[in-house]
Amino acid sequence: MASKFGMAGGIPERRVRPVWDAIDSRQLKNALKLSTALLSKYPNSSYALVMKALKALILERMGKMEESLSVCISAKDLLYKNDSFLIDDLTLSTLQIVFQRLDHLDMATSCYEYACGKFPNNLELMMGLFNCYVREYSFVKQQQIAIKMYKVAGEERFLLWAVCSIQLQVFCGNEGEKLLQLAEGLLKKHIATHSLHEPEALSVYISLLEQQAKFSDASEVLSGNLGSLIMIEVDKLRIQGRLLARAGDYDGAADIFQKVLKLCPDDWECFHHYLGCLLEDDCSLPRMANSPSVQMSTSIDCQHRHLADDVFDSRISRVSEFVANLMTEPGSDSIRGPGLDNLEIERRKIIFGKGNAGKLMEDLILYFSRFGHLASFTADVLVFLQVLSSDLKRQFLEKLLRCIDSSSTPSRHVLGQHITFFKIRELIGGTFSLPVGDLVDFAVQMTEMYCQNLSLSKDLDVQESLYGEELLSMSCNVLVQVSNYFYHHQYYNTFPKDLLKFK
Structure with a gap:
């Protein structure tokens, strides 16, 4: 952070930098001590506003919210009352961060609005104000400040910010036809004079035309010179297909x-x-x-x-x-x-x-034999399991168990298949309908499987997750259900004895 603190040279700058260094290294008490000392020694310095912003940030990070808010408000008052203080985007962004964390983003916005009024052509301050409006969902104000930045700098990105702000207004409101026409007019004028230079700009233009149901116009843009901005052919085809589908072709x-x-x-x-x-x-x-x-x-x-x-x-x-x-x-x-x-x-x-649920189940078994070891399998087949009847789901579980490789040598593939089987069993709902003793046996089985396959993880880095760790969480989930059962049925005397199996 200290490297971003661009100020003129002098004693204040030399003494302010250690504050940033202390904040970066999380030495908050030292940072607070330094900032308080500097504020007391240089109360009228042009860097007083900077130091107040830093002090507020330090207090917020220390959990002293009320003190932090008080310092923030004091800094805000200084900003309004004294024109001699240094005002830069870093100072205001620091205040913005603290105000936002303290749930007073409106105060940060007012600070940026004041600074932009004082320095009307400062792009950094205007971008900071735009970010404030984004966090407040002020789409109209986003549009206005983005157009102002576009007029000042003439950059494509600011025009796109304005167009996206208009689109958000239309998405969240009812009257949007004229706004969309305004956005389209702005883009066409820019294209006529400067063309477009980024694939994202073309995507925004096409989405704007789609929003107005101008699918033919969007297709023409995509097939024209601007279409060359999309370098990956398959991406262009996806857009083309979407446009044709939305047009009814x-x-x-x-x-x-x-x-x-x-x-x-x-x-x-x-x-x-x-x-x-x-x-x-x-x-x-x-x-x-x-x-x-x-x-x-x-x-x-x-x-x-x-x-x-x-x-x-x-x-x-x-x-x-x-x-x-x-x-x-x-x-x-x-x-x-x-x-x-x-x-x-x-x-x-x-x-x-016209389908056959039995055929679907056989296809699921085939898919399991190829990809059942993957963690994504359960999510992949969830929508298809909903079609099967309860009886077919039971048959599906039985066939899954027979399909699992019975090799005695531990392997990640077999371990993954077992984990998937346990997940599917729990998903279908056949686990917690079992007798309590069977549930405990089920938890023991998963825990033993985890222990038997620990050798698969011997070459992993200490920070990596061990293979099969899901088995432990699933086992714990089963035991929690068992304990809830005993609690609600008040089987306090038998509960420890039944859990001796797991021990």
């Missing part, structure tokens, strides 16, 4: 998403968009980028009953054939995407009334 969008999946077969979101376009499923169609109110859903409630049976069959066959081809590509054994795609296809068939 589902066939064209499906073709584009198919190209993306050929390049990135592990793109799970893109597969949902691809399937959504073919089935015209509103739950899976791509939404506007950066929209906080709409998210892709994989809920089992997604419906596409409006498709005729023969149309559904032909489109599902197209998807199935495409995924089958993906699975034959070199390297497909190491990626989860195509396997998940097969599961999703079968799930959609079940939703439509």
